Amino acid sequence: MATPQISCPLCQHPDRSLAASWSDWEASLDHREDGPMRLEAGKACGVADDAPDLMECEACGSVGMSLIPTRDQLGQFYASYHMTGGFVDKAKKKVARARKRLRLLNLLAPRPKDGPRRFLEIGASIGTAAEAAQRFGFEAHAVEIDSDAVTRGKGLFPKVSFTEGRLEDVDGEGRFHLLYGAEVIEHVRDPGAFLDHCRRLLVPGGILYMTTPDCGHRLRPKPLLDWHSVKPPEHINLFTKKGMAALLSAHGFARHMLPPHTKPGMRIIAWRG
Numbered sequence: 287m288a289t290p291q292i293s294c295p296l297c298q299h300p301d302r303s304l305a306a307s308w309s310d311w312e313a314s315l316d317h318r319e320d321g322p323m324r325l326e327a328g329k330a331c332g333v334a335d336d337a338p339d340l341m342e343c344e345a346c347g348s349v350g351m352s353l354i355p356t357r358d359q360l361g362q363f364y365a366s367y368h369m370t371g372g373f374v375d376k377a378k379k380k381v382a383r384a385r386k387r388l389r390l391l392n393l394l395a396p397r398p399k400d401g402p403r404r405f406l407e408i409g410a411s412i413g414t415a416a417e418a419a420q421r422f423g424f425e426a427h428a429v430e431i432d433s434d435a436v437t438r439g440k441g442l443f444p445k446v447s448f449t450e451g452r453l454e455d456v457d458g459e460g461r462f463h464l465l466y467g468a469e470v471i472e473h474v475r476d477p478g479a480f481l482d483h484c485r486r487l488l489v490p491g492g493i494l495y496m497t498t499p500d501c502g503h504r505l506r507p508k509p510l511l512d513w514h515s516v517k518p519p520e521h522i523n524l525f526t527k528k529g530m531a532a533l534l535s536a537h538g539f540a541r542h543m544l545p546p547h548t549k550p551g552m553r554i555i556a557w558r559g
Protein backbone atom coordinates (compact mmCIF):
# COMPACT_ATOMS: atom_id res chain seq x y z
CA MET A 287 0.00 0.00 0.00
CA ALA A 288 1.25 3.47 -0.86
CA THR A 289 1.56 5.67 2.25
CA PRO A 290 -0.57 8.84 2.40
CA GLN A 291 1.51 11.98 3.07
CA ILE A 292 -0.65 14.77 4.48
CA SER A 293 1.71 17.29 6.11
CA CYS A 294 4.87 18.62 4.46
CA PRO A 295 7.54 15.90 4.90
CA LEU A 296 10.26 18.58 4.83
CA CYS A 297 9.15 21.46 7.10
CA GLN A 298 6.29 19.55 8.80
CA HIS A 299 3.73 22.28 8.07
CA PRO A 300 0.27 20.68 8.29
CA ASP A 301 -1.19 22.19 5.12
CA ARG A 302 -0.44 21.48 1.51
CA SER A 303 -2.53 22.44 -1.52
CA LEU A 304 -2.99 20.72 -4.87
CA ALA A 305 -0.26 21.68 -7.38
CA ALA A 306 -1.18 19.12 -10.08
CA SER A 307 -3.34 16.01 -10.18
CA TRP A 308 -2.10 12.68 -11.55
CA SER A 309 -4.31 13.14 -14.60
CA ASP A 310 -2.78 16.62 -15.16
CA TRP A 311 0.62 14.92 -15.01
CA GLU A 312 -0.37 12.19 -17.47
CA ALA A 313 -1.82 14.79 -19.86
CA SER A 314 1.44 16.79 -19.71
CA LEU A 315 3.35 13.73 -20.92
CA ASP A 316 1.93 14.28 -24.41
CA HIS A 317 4.38 17.14 -24.82
CA ARG A 318 7.45 15.43 -23.41
CA GLU A 319 10.04 13.45 -25.27
CA ASP A 320 10.27 10.96 -22.39
CA GLY A 321 6.45 10.99 -22.07
CA PRO A 322 5.46 7.63 -23.61
CA MET A 323 8.09 5.79 -21.56
CA ARG A 324 7.05 7.52 -18.32
CA LEU A 325 3.35 6.87 -18.98
CA GLU A 326 4.07 3.19 -19.55
CA ALA A 327 6.39 2.81 -16.53
CA GLY A 328 3.89 4.59 -14.25
CA LYS A 329 1.23 2.08 -15.25
CA ALA A 330 3.50 -0.98 -15.11
CA CYS A 331 4.54 -0.30 -11.48
CA GLY A 332 0.98 0.35 -10.26
CA VAL A 333 1.50 3.99 -9.23
CA ALA A 334 -0.89 5.16 -11.96
CA ASP A 335 -3.67 3.10 -10.28
CA ASP A 336 -3.06 4.98 -7.01
CA ALA A 337 -3.05 8.27 -8.98
CA PRO A 338 -1.10 10.35 -6.42
CA ASP A 339 -1.42 14.14 -6.64
CA LEU A 340 1.44 16.61 -6.47
CA MET A 341 1.00 18.82 -3.42
CA GLU A 342 2.65 22.16 -2.63
CA CYS A 343 3.48 23.07 0.96
CA GLU A 344 1.81 26.31 2.03
CA ALA A 345 4.75 27.23 4.25
CA CYS A 346 7.95 26.25 2.41
CA GLY A 347 6.65 25.87 -1.17
CA SER A 348 8.23 22.45 -1.69
CA VAL A 349 6.28 20.03 -3.88
CA GLY A 350 5.79 16.34 -3.17
CA MET A 351 3.63 13.34 -3.91
CA SER A 352 0.43 12.91 -1.88
CA LEU A 353 1.01 9.14 -1.68
CA ILE A 354 4.50 7.76 -1.14
CA PRO A 355 4.97 4.81 -3.52
CA THR A 356 5.95 1.46 -2.01
CA ARG A 357 9.45 0.02 -2.39
CA ASP A 358 7.97 -2.65 -4.67
CA GLN A 359 6.34 -0.05 -6.90
CA LEU A 360 9.60 1.88 -7.18
CA GLY A 361 11.51 -1.32 -7.89
CA GLN A 362 9.13 -2.12 -10.71
CA PHE A 363 9.25 1.44 -11.99
CA TYR A 364 13.04 1.41 -12.27
CA ALA A 365 12.95 -2.07 -13.81
CA SER A 366 10.70 -0.87 -16.62
CA TYR A 367 12.32 2.54 -17.06
CA HIS A 368 16.06 2.09 -17.15
CA MET A 369 18.59 4.76 -18.00
CA THR A 370 21.72 2.69 -18.23
CA GLY A 371 22.76 3.74 -21.73
CA GLY A 372 25.48 6.36 -22.02
CA PHE A 373 26.66 6.17 -18.41
CA VAL A 374 29.98 4.60 -19.23
CA ASP A 375 30.55 6.96 -22.18
CA LYS A 376 30.03 9.92 -19.87
CA ALA A 377 32.23 8.50 -17.11
CA LYS A 378 35.30 10.63 -17.89
CA LYS A 379 33.26 13.83 -17.98
CA LYS A 380 31.53 12.94 -14.73
CA VAL A 381 34.80 12.18 -12.93
CA ALA A 382 36.10 15.58 -14.08
CA ARG A 383 32.98 17.37 -12.82
CA ALA A 384 33.16 15.62 -9.45
CA ARG A 385 36.85 16.55 -9.23
CA LYS A 386 35.93 20.21 -9.59
CA ARG A 387 33.37 20.00 -6.78
CA LEU A 388 35.77 18.04 -4.61
CA ARG A 389 38.42 20.77 -4.66
CA LEU A 390 36.38 22.77 -2.12
CA LEU A 391 34.96 19.76 -0.27
CA ASN A 392 38.48 18.38 0.16
CA LEU A 393 39.41 21.56 2.05
CA LEU A 394 36.25 21.56 4.18
CA ALA A 395 36.07 17.89 5.19
CA PRO A 396 37.77 17.01 8.49
CA ARG A 397 41.09 15.15 8.49
CA PRO A 398 41.58 12.29 10.94
CA LYS A 399 44.68 12.37 13.17
CA ASP A 400 45.52 8.88 11.98
CA GLY A 401 43.98 6.27 9.73
CA PRO A 402 42.28 6.77 6.38
CA ARG A 403 40.06 9.67 5.40
CA ARG A 404 36.85 8.09 4.15
CA PHE A 405 34.47 9.19 1.38
CA LEU A 406 31.12 7.63 0.48
CA GLU A 407 29.20 8.30 -2.73
CA ILE A 408 25.47 7.64 -2.23
CA GLY A 409 23.29 6.50 -5.14
CA ALA A 410 26.59 6.27 -6.90
CA SER A 411 25.66 4.56 -10.18
CA ILE A 412 29.09 3.59 -11.57
CA GLY A 413 30.92 5.60 -8.87
CA THR A 414 32.43 8.54 -10.76
CA ALA A 415 32.58 10.84 -7.70
CA ALA A 416 34.10 8.07 -5.59
CA GLU A 417 36.78 7.66 -8.26
CA ALA A 418 37.46 11.41 -8.16
CA ALA A 419 37.71 11.28 -4.35
CA GLN A 420 40.11 8.37 -4.53
CA ARG A 421 42.40 10.55 -6.65
CA PHE A 422 42.28 13.18 -3.86
CA GLY A 423 43.60 10.57 -1.45
CA PHE A 424 40.34 9.48 0.17
CA GLU A 425 39.56 5.85 0.91
CA ALA A 426 36.64 5.78 -1.53
CA HIS A 427 33.38 3.90 -1.06
CA ALA A 428 30.21 3.85 -3.15
CA VAL A 429 26.71 2.52 -2.49
CA GLU A 430 24.32 1.77 -5.35
CA ILE A 431 21.16 -0.33 -5.58
CA ASP A 432 21.44 -1.18 -9.29
CA SER A 433 23.57 -4.31 -9.65
CA ASP A 434 24.31 -3.62 -13.32
CA ALA A 435 25.80 -0.21 -12.46
CA VAL A 436 27.83 -1.76 -9.61
CA THR A 437 29.29 -4.38 -11.96
CA ARG A 438 30.29 -1.73 -14.48
CA GLY A 439 31.67 0.55 -11.76
CA LYS A 440 33.83 -2.21 -10.29
CA GLY A 441 35.28 -2.86 -13.74
CA LEU A 442 36.02 0.80 -14.43
CA PHE A 443 37.20 1.89 -10.97
CA PRO A 444 38.90 -1.01 -9.17
CA LYS A 445 40.13 1.18 -6.29
CA VAL A 446 36.57 2.11 -5.25
CA SER A 447 34.89 -0.15 -2.71
CA PHE A 448 31.26 -0.78 -3.74
CA THR A 449 28.27 -1.80 -1.63
CA GLU A 450 25.32 -3.06 -3.64
CA GLY A 451 22.22 -1.91 -1.77
CA ARG A 452 20.72 1.05 0.04
CA LEU A 453 22.29 3.64 2.31
CA GLU A 454 21.01 1.73 5.36
CA ASP A 455 23.05 -1.29 4.20
CA VAL A 456 26.32 0.62 4.68
CA ASP A 457 28.04 -0.36 7.94
CA GLY A 458 29.82 1.84 10.37
CA GLU A 459 28.79 4.55 12.80
CA GLY A 460 30.88 7.70 12.48
CA ARG A 461 33.08 6.15 9.84
CA PHE A 462 33.03 8.71 7.02
CA HIS A 463 34.46 12.21 6.72
CA LEU A 464 32.62 13.19 3.54
CA LEU A 465 29.33 11.94 2.06
CA TYR A 466 28.36 12.84 -1.51
CA GLY A 467 24.86 12.38 -2.93
CA ALA A 468 24.23 13.98 -6.33
CA GLU A 469 20.56 14.03 -7.39
CA VAL A 470 19.53 11.43 -4.82
CA ILE A 471 17.39 12.95 -2.05
CA GLU A 472 14.50 13.80 -4.42
CA HIS A 473 14.17 10.05 -5.14
CA VAL A 474 13.94 8.74 -1.58
CA ARG A 475 10.68 7.74 0.12
CA ASP A 476 11.59 9.28 3.49
CA PRO A 477 14.12 12.12 3.22
CA GLY A 478 14.22 12.63 7.02
CA ALA A 479 15.21 8.99 7.57
CA PHE A 480 17.74 9.37 4.74
CA LEU A 481 19.41 12.28 6.58
CA ASP A 482 19.38 10.25 9.84
CA HIS A 483 21.36 7.52 8.06
CA CYS A 484 23.79 10.12 6.69
CA ARG A 485 24.28 11.55 10.17
CA ARG A 486 24.88 8.07 11.61
CA LEU A 487 27.65 7.37 9.08
CA LEU A 488 29.50 10.68 9.52
CA VAL A 489 32.16 11.58 12.06
CA PRO A 490 31.25 14.63 14.20
CA GLY A 491 31.99 17.65 12.00
CA GLY A 492 31.87 15.48 8.88
CA ILE A 493 30.33 16.89 5.71
CA LEU A 494 27.29 15.91 3.70
CA TYR A 495 27.31 17.27 0.15
CA MET A 496 24.18 16.94 -1.99
CA THR A 497 22.64 18.29 -5.15
CA THR A 498 18.92 18.29 -5.97
CA PRO A 499 16.54 20.26 -8.20
CA ASP A 500 15.54 23.68 -6.72
CA CYS A 501 11.77 24.05 -6.78
CA GLY A 502 11.95 27.65 -5.58
CA HIS A 503 14.55 28.90 -8.09
CA ARG A 504 13.62 32.04 -10.00
CA LEU A 505 14.39 30.34 -13.33
CA ARG A 506 12.15 27.35 -12.66
CA PRO A 507 9.35 27.28 -15.28
CA LYS A 508 6.31 28.79 -13.54
CA PRO A 509 3.76 26.19 -14.75
CA LEU A 510 4.92 23.30 -12.56
CA LEU A 511 4.37 20.60 -15.19
CA ASP A 512 6.56 22.47 -17.70
CA TRP A 513 9.55 21.83 -15.43
CA HIS A 514 11.52 18.77 -16.55
CA SER A 515 12.44 17.88 -12.95
CA VAL A 516 8.79 17.02 -12.24
CA LYS A 517 8.70 13.25 -12.76
CA PRO A 518 6.67 11.19 -10.30
CA PRO A 519 7.31 8.56 -9.01
CA GLU A 520 11.01 8.93 -9.88
CA HIS A 521 11.15 12.26 -8.06
CA ILE A 522 9.06 12.08 -4.89
CA ASN A 523 9.95 15.45 -3.34
CA LEU A 524 11.08 18.67 -5.02
CA PHE A 525 12.70 20.94 -2.44
CA THR A 526 12.81 24.68 -1.99
CA LYS A 527 15.75 26.05 0.00
CA LYS A 528 13.33 26.77 2.86
CA GLY A 529 12.15 23.16 2.90
CA MET A 530 15.71 21.83 2.68
CA ALA A 531 16.94 24.10 5.51
CA ALA A 532 14.08 22.97 7.76
CA LEU A 533 14.73 19.29 7.09
CA LEU A 534 18.51 19.59 7.59
CA SER A 535 18.06 21.44 10.89
CA ALA A 536 15.57 18.86 12.18
CA HIS A 537 17.96 15.97 11.44
CA GLY A 538 21.22 17.07 12.98
CA PHE A 539 22.60 19.33 10.24
CA ALA A 540 21.78 22.76 11.73
CA ARG A 541 24.95 24.22 10.19
CA HIS A 542 24.62 24.25 6.40
CA MET A 543 25.16 26.31 3.27
CA LEU A 544 22.84 26.53 0.26
CA PRO A 545 24.92 28.71 -2.08
CA PRO A 546 23.29 30.56 -5.01
CA HIS A 547 23.23 28.66 -8.29
CA THR A 548 22.59 29.96 -11.80
CA LYS A 549 20.34 27.03 -12.76
CA PRO A 550 17.26 25.60 -10.96
CA GLY A 551 19.47 23.17 -9.07
CA MET A 552 20.45 23.28 -5.41
CA ARG A 553 23.90 22.64 -3.90
CA ILE A 554 23.96 21.65 -0.24
CA ILE A 555 26.96 21.60 2.09
CA ALA A 556 25.96 20.48 5.59
CA TRP A 557 28.02 19.74 8.70
CA ARG A 558 27.16 16.97 11.10
CA GLY A 559 26.45 18.63 14.44
Ligand SMILES: [Zn+2]
Pocket residue numbers: 294295296297298299343344345346347348529
Ligand atom coordinates in the same frame (compact mmCIF):
# COMPACT_ATOMS: atom_id res chain seq x y z
ZN1 LIG B 1 7.01 22.60 3.85
